[in-house]
Amino acid sequence: MKRFILIAILALTASCQVVYQCPNDGKVFKCSSEPLEVCGIKTIKGVQIKETFVNNCQACSTGKVEFTVEGKCEDYLEEAQFCSPSEKKLEECDDQIEPQCAWFDQDVKCLVYPCAINAKNRCSSCQVKNVLYTTEGKCPKSI
Incomplete structure (x- = not known):
């Protein structure tokens, strides 16, 4: 039973939603296509524009977005x-x-x-x- 509780706790902490600030230097990154979908957010004239990307690296490459949140934008x-x-x-x-x-x-x-x-x-x-x-x-x- 203790083992089950420990596994459940680890599973819950692994599901945290991470917000990641993208670098703003406009660099192009060499990114993998490994899927870990993120919602990329960019603010234009005070309005947040949201787009789902394959992963964090692809979202942040060349300054496409300002920051990302784990998961598809459609999940929110x-x-x-x-x-x-x-x-x-x-x-x-x-x-x-x-x-x-x-x-x-x-x-x-x-x-x-x-x-x-x-x-x-x-x-x-x-x-x-x-x-x-x-x-x-x-x-x-x-x-």
Whole structure:
């Protein structure tokens, strides 16, 4: 039984969603075609453009995207606005009220839907540990 619990814990920690900041030097990388699909995100005029890539290397090569999140873009809510690594590092947020639903990554195990919290704005949402992305407005009550 202890062995089963240990294997279950290892499986859960292995499924964490990793956010990776791409280098911004515009280099072309020699990438493998080994599939480990990622959602690549690039912000253009304040709008996140999301595209699924075969792997992290191909997404980041030649500056195609700013950062990646593990998994296909289609696996997430269409309106998801991912918290970038630079947003996670901000030390201060303004007090502007623009309600956001802050959705947790897979490290947080929720017992009920939604696996999210209400926050006053996007900046404060992305400051919360284990928040992966936000959606506009208050969190849904249930599905």
